[in-house]
Amino acid sequence: MEYILLLLSFILIISGLIGSLLPVLPGPSLSWIGLLVLYFTKGIEMNYWILGIALILTILITILDFVIPAQGTKRFGGSKYGVWGTNIGLIIGILFPIPFGFILGPFVGAFIGELIYKRDDSKRALKAATGSFIGFLASTFMKFVVCMAFLGFYIKEVIVNWNIWF
Template identity: 60%
Template sequence: MEYFLLILSIALLLIGLIGSVLPGLPGLPLSWFGLLSLYFVEGVSVSGYLLWATAVITIAITILDYVIPSVGTKRFGGSSYGVWGTNIGLVVGLIAPIPFGFIIGPFLGAFIGEIIYKSDDLSRAFKAAVGSFIGFLASTFMKVFAGIVFFGLGVFIMIKNYAVWFGN
């Protein structure tokens, strides 16, 4: 059972790291479940505090991942129409079979939302769409950074406890 949990942990940490970049995969939650599966490996010491801290970080970053592009739109002068367009564009971009729809969707959504709000101000609409894109990049960076940290924690825990698995 320990070997199964160990392999599951490695797989979840790797898939979680990949999912931090790819849409449709809940990257950080998968990475957290990788750390959790290490907790259940017999003889491995994983702190409960570490699990709680990483769970809080996972929840916070997952929420911020949906909020930051909207904040970027608002920060760059977008209206509530642009914010709604960003959110709708993100959802449509995730489910649309368009390459890089998760990037294009929020940008186009914010742009279209601002055009609906003020059809004569294309520069404002474009500026709001750029804000949405910058927000998307910021949230992606945050997820990737946390995914790398979680992966590093998992590897550190595994290296620290390798003697348990290999009987050395």
């Protein structure tokens, strides 16, 4: 049973790491669940501090994942249309098989949204789309760093408890 929990935990953490780069999967949430499953294995004492801090971090990163691209659009002069365009572009970018569609989607969506808002101001629309893109990259980077930290905790616990299982 311990090997199944170890494998499931590893799969969840790796899926979370992949999900931190691909917006289809909830990366930090999957990685946190992977940590939780790890602490159910025999030999590892439940560490509520690590799990609690990791949960708070996961919730915070998940909220920021929605806020940062929209704020990037606003900071660069975008309107609500650009914010909505960012979110719609992200969803469409995920669904289309275009390489890097999930990266280009928010940019194109914000640009089109701003053009719908003010058709004659393409310079402002491009600036808002750039803000959306920068916000998306910052959000993705934060998720990746958190998921890598969770992977680090997993590896540390497995190395420390290696003799118990093998």
